[in-house]
Amino acid sequence: MRCVGTVVRGIRTPIIKENDDLATIVVDSLMAAKESEGFEFRDKDIVAITEAVVGISEGNYVTVDDVAEDLEMKFPSKNIGVVNPILSRNRFSIILKGIARAMDKITLLTSFPSDEVGNGILDEDILEESEYHLGSTITEDQYKETFGSWIHPFTGINMIDFYRELIEDEDCEVEFVFSNDIKTILDYNTDVLTCDIHTREKSTKLLKDEGAHVYGLHEILTEPIGDSGFNPEYGLLGSNKATEEKLKLFPRTGDALVIEVQNRLIELTGKQIEVMVYGDGAFKDPVGKIWELADPVVSPAHTSGLIGYPNEIKLKYVSDNKFADLKGEELKEAIKDEIKQKDDNLTGQMITEGTTPRVLTDLIGSLCDLTSGSGDKGTPVIFIQGYFDNLSHD
Structure with a gap:
């Protein structure tokens, strides 16, 4: 009788750089791990590759100037409303720098008491005692008067102050507005860039129906600017800060990669192994209240055996x-x-x-994200055995 069910292993690989042959690295690292750890491949094993190394290996980068150029073409007025960005130095600050570089003025509307993925923007206890409620519109002066320069307990900074300084450093004027109704932005501007992730289609449609000139972040850099990277499906969504002037975009070649890795493993092992690319897990931190999923999807690419529930x-x-x-x-x-x-x-x-x-790839991707972490583990490939087993499998 088998005494072990699902087993998850983080697979160490070489440090992956632009133009590396990622499929070869993944397969070679798995075969080396097999020899080192003494496991055998089985049908329905799963190999998962973090989206970060996929984007790096394919060289899917854009610069702040690339972002600015695309936005200048889409918003020639150089005066826009920016709606519901997430409050993240890693995820949004470099995008915001590109927006500010392209514009003369930004009216930045953010939800409260937190952004879409749970990053706080004010003290909720003070909000409960104040004259404001979730249906209110709060100006920047009212925000400062009521909540002060609220410091996030995890980051140690106030994101409004941080975003203001970043925008003004690009010689762009900024006005902040706090509202949970995105139509509030239309009181300030009808040229609008929506920045929400999981409600993006609904938001852009709602504002377009009101007569606004609207693009979403998922519609920026869907085509290259010169020789830049791009993502035809997600645009700037799923991007991460690479340097102070560069973003790594969500990968666009994952579909070809997972098929190539699967075919090579079938040839080497004779087993039907499933392969996926994963990003953020779909789970929420009960202490910090942060919903991890800042990517547009958990898995942008996977083989057919991972479809379903x-x-x-x-x-x-x-x-x-x-x-x-x-x-x-x-x-x-x-x-x-x-x-x-x-x-x-x-x-x-x-x-x-x-x-x-839940969708299988959301569950498996969450397991992978928790295993690989976001720091220095050095295991961008995750190998899972027994995920589809149950008690009846001996």
Whole structure:
């Protein structure tokens, strides 16, 4: 009897740079890990590659000047409203620098008490005691008078002060407005750049329906500026700061990469191994209240065997109800038979209550992100075995 279910390994690789043959690096690193750790490949194993090294290897970078040039073409007025950017030095500050370099004035509207992914912007206890509520519109002067220069406990900075200095350093004027209704921006400007991630389509449509001239971040750098990088589907969404003048974009060649890696592994191992590219995990920090998913999707590319949802029964429910009178080995064998006989689609059945009805790549990508981390682990490839196993698999 097998005593271990799912096993997750972080795979160390060489430091990956632009123009590296990433497929070869991934496959060679996996084969080296196999020899070092003594594991064997099996059907339905999963290889996951972090989007960061995919974007790096394909050289998918843009400069602040590239961002500015694209925005100048789309907003010739040089005076725009910027709606709901996330409050992140890594994710948005270099984009904002490009916006400011292109414009003469920005009216920056941000939601409160936090941005889309949970980064706080003010003291919520003070908000509850103030005259303002979630439906209010708060000016910058009112914000400063009521909340002061609020310091985020994690970053140690006030993002409004940080963004103001960044914009003004580019000789651009800025006015901040705090509102949870994006249509508030139309009181200030009808040229609008929407910066929300997961509600981007809804936001751009809503403002366009009001007659505004609107682009979303997902529509900026969808084509190259000169020889710059680009992303035809997500634009600047999913980008990260590379230097003070450069952004690494979300990868665009992932579909070809996962197929190439899969084919090479099938040839080397004889096993049907699934491959995916993953970015941020789809989970929320219960302490900091940060929703990790600042990328537009968890997995921008994956092989076909990773499409779908889990189809699991809840062992506790079956044990406490259908087999309440059984114990020990008899109970285990009864549950194994129940699993073997389960329907191919258990949606809506009580026997699934308490399981996780989420997209497989969101679940697996979250597992990978937690394993690789965002620091110095040096494991941009994750190898998972037994993810699709259940108790009936011996």
